Amino acid sequence: MSMIRDLRAAVRPALRRDTTPYEYDATRDPSVSSAVVDCAVYRDGKRLSDHVSPAEAMRRVRAGGGFAWIGLHEPTEREFSGIAAEFGLHPLAVEDAVHAHQRPKLERYDDTLFTVFKTIHYVEHAELTATSEVVETGEVMCFTGPDFIITVRHGGQGSLRALRHRLQDDPELLAKGPSAVLHAIADQVVDGYIAVADAVQDDIDEVEIDVFSPAGKGASRGGDAGRIYQLKREVLEFKRAVAPLLRPMQQLSERPMRLVDPDIQKYFRDVADHLARVHEQVLSFDDLLNSILQANLAQASVAQNEDMRKITSWAAIFAVPTMIAGIYGMNFDHMPELHWKYGYPMVMVVTVVICVAIHRGFKRNGWL
Secondary structure, X not given: OHHHHHHHHHHHHHHOOOOOOOOOOOOOOOOOOOOEEEEEEEEOOEEOOOOOOHHHHHHHHHHHOOEEEEEEEOOOHHHHHHHHHHHOOOHHHHHHHHHOOOOOEEEEEOOEEEEEEEEEEEOOOOOOOOOOOOEEEEEEEEEEOOOEEEEEXXXXXXXXXXXXXXXXXXXXXXXXXXXXXXXXXXXXXXXXXXXXXXXXXXXXXXXXXXXXXXXXXXXXXXXXXXXXXXXXXXXXXXXXXXXXHHHHHHHHHHOOOOOOOHHHHHHHHHHXXXXXXXXXXXXXXXXXXXXXXXXXXXXXXXXXXXXXHHHXXXXXXXXXXXXXXXXXXXXOOOOOOOOOOOHHHHHHHHHHHHHHHHHHHXXXXXXX
């Protein structure tokens, strides 16, 4: 227990740099930016309030039941401190939510589940180059309690506004409580993975076609290695988002949890299956890109060998007249056919015949 107290004492000062708690003002000027994107109370699957403060939302929940859903976008420590105190969030989870750059995970702190999702967005591009950005990542973090869910989003992608409206159109599902929202977020994130995987597959197919195109079309193969390596980097980023999420989804779908409705847990199984399929697809991307890169390097080596053989063949052909000219340029008096009238034409004919014979030999062997 003393070690836990020491750890909390070390963490809490970092979260208390500004001792003034920040409260969301429901009457604020809409033109002024705020970390709180939306805050509402839901009871029996229906939205009862519109843009109330987190403290007011919890007062209404405690008075009449239901749950509060609070959405934030890139909050600062000061903006999140009041909400963390109101809902009793653990300091370690709060620190992760504020500073972001966390790997996907599922952690339990007392009566709160803390879940981290990596969102992936495919970056459209007219042409894939060695510097093209293929995927863009963000984060969605969820604090799930018995009567509240707090979503913290980082990055420009992964907005939950459309998801909130879609859930509000399905009161029967939303009546299941905060775990229904958690499932909907997980499902949206994994659906995003599937869409990105399909788009990345198209990029890999494009690179594969270019690498294995006929030699006449493969003049740009020198740049293929850079494109393949860039794709491998983006696939690695994709893999970092997908692979760590497998275990949290397995826990949510298989392990009984008091904060997850049993009916909702069945839906998590479907999300886990989709995630497993995407994970297998990403692993196959990595293996396929390795094979394409090796093939590209092998083609480059073959092309270099062909160039060297051509250079060597032509050097051998030009060596014949060079040798003959060198011999007859030594100015000796007694040389065969030196003073013969037809000596020069004969030497030229012999030189041409030898060069043609060597050229035909190289051509027959595929060197030229």
